[in-house]
Amino acid sequence: xxxxxxxxxxxxxxxxxxxxxxxxxxxxxxxxxxxxxxxxxxxxxxxxxxxxxxxxxxxxxxxxxxxxxxxxxxxxxxxxxxxxxxxxxxxxxxxxxxxxxxxxxxxxxxxxxxxxxxxxxxxxxxxxxxxxxxxxxxxxxxxxxxxxxxxxxxxxxxxxxxxxxxxxxxxxxxxxxxxxxxxxxxxxxxxxxxxxxxxxxxxxxxxxxxxxxxxxxxxxxxxxxxxxxxxxxxxxxxxxxxxxxxxxxxxxxxxxxxxxxxxxxxxxxxxxxxxxxxxxxxxxxxxxxxxxxxxxxxxxxxxxxxxxxxxxxxx
Ligand code: UDP
Ligand code: MG
Numbered sequence: 001x002x003x004x005x006x007x008x009x010x011x012x013x014x015x016x017x018x019x020x021x022x023x024x025x026x027x028x029x030x031x032x033x034x035x036x037x038x039x040x041x042x043x044x045x046x047x048x049x050x051x052x053x054x055x056x057x058x059x060x061x062x063x064x065x066x067x068x069x070x071x072x073x074x075x076x077x078x079x080x081x082x083x084x085x086x087x088x089x090x091x092x093x094x095x096x097x098x099x100x101x102x103x104x105x106x107x108x109x110x111x112x113x114x115x116x117x118x119x120x121x122x123x124x125x126x127x128x129x130x131x132x133x134x135x136x137x138x139x140x141x142x143x144x145x146x147x148x149x150x151x152x153x154x155x156x157x158x159x160x161x162x163x164x165x166x167x168x169x170x171x172x173x174x175x176x177x178x179x180x181x182x183x184x185x186x187x188x189x190x191x192x193x194x195x196x197x198x199x200x201x202x203x204x205x206x207x208x209x210x211x212x213x214x215x216x217x218x219x220x221x222x223x224x225x226x227x228x229x230x231x232x233x234x235x236x237x238x239x240x241x242x243x244x245x246x247x248x249x250x251x252x253x254x255x256x257x258x259x260x261x262x263x264x265x266x267x268x269x270x271x272x273x274x275x276x277x278x279x280x281x282x283x284x285x286x287x288x289x290x291x292x293x294x295x296x297x298x299x300x301x302x303x304x305x306x307x308x309x310x311x312x313x314x315x
Contacts, residue, residue, distance in 0.1 A: 001029060003104060004057070004083035006036045006074040008067055012091035013045040015202045019090065020053045022097030022199075029108040030085070036078060037091070038070040046091075057081060067207065068176040075165050079311045087159045095119075095157040096197040103159040106192050113164035113189050116150050116181070117157030117196035126201040130211060138218050142178050145226040146185030150193050153181050154218075157196055164189050166307045169300055172224065174217045175207065182225040231293050235286025243279025246272045 005023055009016060016037070023035060036057035037050045041064035050058055059077050061070065071088060078086045085104050089095050095117060106112040121132050135154055142153035154177050160168070167187060170176040184191040208214050227234045249272035256263040 001084050001108070002032045002034065002082055003027065003030045003085045003087060004034045004036055004078040004081060005087045005089065005100065006038060006071075006078055007089055007091045008038045008040055008070040008074060009042060009046045009050070009091045010040040010064060010067075010070075010206055011042045011044045011046060013042075013049050015092045016046060016049045017053060018202065019093040019097070020050075020055065022093055023089075024097060024100050027101045027104060030104065034081065034083075036074060036081075038074040038077075040064050040067070040070040066173045068170050068173050068179075071176045072168070072170050075160070075168060079162065079165055079307065082311075083165075084162050085159055086162075086165050088156060090156050092202050093199050094201070096199055099157075099194075099196040100159075102194050102196060103157065106194065107159055107161045111190070112192040113161040114180070114184050114191040115159040116152060116191070116193045117155050118150075118152040118193045119155055119157075119196065119198050121152060124198055131208070134211075134215060134218075138178070138222070141222045142181050145222060145230065146182040148181060148185040148191055150181055150191065152193065153178055166311070167300070167304050169303065171228070172221050174221060178218065178221050179225045182222075182229050186229045227289065228293065228296070231289030232286050235282050235289060239279045239282030239286065241279075242275040242282070246275025246277075246279060250276065 007016070007019060012019075020035065024033065026033065034056040035054075036059065037046070037055050038059040039047050039050075039061060041061045047058060047060065057077060059070075059073050061073070074088070075086060085107050087100055087103060089097070089100070099117060103115050103117050106115050121127065121135050124132075127135070135152070139151060139153040143149060154175070156177060164184070167189065168176075168180055169183065170179055172179050181191065183189075249268050253263075253265055253269045253272060256265050
């Protein structure tokens with residue numbers, strides 16, 4: 001059983017050593033632990049720090065490509081290196097390294113394929129009141145969109161089994177966290193969550209620049225993932241709104257018409273027709289998206305088998 005712990009890094013020379021030192025050297029049930037960093041175009045001494053510390057693998061980008069891309073490149077490299085379990089954590093020592101044992105336990109017990117470390121969000125002192133509420137709200141949306149019960153969706157402290165890692169696909173460029181959960185829910189991958197501890201803040205977040213951009217990017221990510229993975233439901237709900245309004249207006253017109261054959265109300269009749277049409281059209285867009293989603297599913301399946309052939313030389 002080989003575990004690779006990966007850390008995406010963007011200008012992390014100051015905290016990387018602390019984070020690496022905090023990682024476990026051995027875990028019950030794991031024969032071998034290797035450490036990997038993904039250098040996301042850092043302009044400081046991140047790579048030198050990692051080399052001096054002695055990490056086993058370094059994935060290097062010449063320019064900054066964003067966390068989602070770095071995360072996926074790390075997963076691919078870990079698979080190539082023969083990892084049976086991959087753990088992702090942050091370079092700012094945000095998550096408690098000692099809890100990696102807890103994170104991999106459900107995978108070792110063959111109870112889950114993805115384990116998300118749930119932070120005690122309400123008791124994290126450096127999160128503002130609004131950030132706490134937003135994280136809860138985001139997690140709630142992800143739970144609805146994914147049909148899972150993951151309490152802390154934006155958490156970057158996660159473990160993946162080899163099989164689950166081969167099934168991950170991330171389209172979004174901002175963050176992989178929400179999309180992977182929605183995907184796991186849709187693909188019925190066994191996903192679970194364990195409570196973990198966090199450490200004091202060593203530097204401000206690189207992803208949370210301002211409240212507005214965070215909310216905007218997270219909301220867009222969730223909407224996009226919902227649209228991609230549950231197209232009929234998504235467009236069905238959106239189409240229902242104009243359709244219902246048009247239907248009510250139409251019935252209202254018919255009632256008027258029944259009592260007076262020369263009733264006016266033509267503008268409302270036109271509006272009803274337009275609303276009904278928009279509703280039906282939106283539903284038809286949903287049907288198109290549903291067909292595309294079916295294609296995507298097949299491509300995902302092919303990608304999974306290609307990865308299995310490439311990394312495991314079988315099937
Ligand atoms: N990160 C990265 N590329 C980026 C931004 C961040 O690889 O463009 C890394 C960063 O070095 C850190 C992890 O992603 O290890 C999470 O970033 P951060 O801790 O700032 O985010 P937060 O914990 O606030 O979500
Ligand atoms: Mg962090």
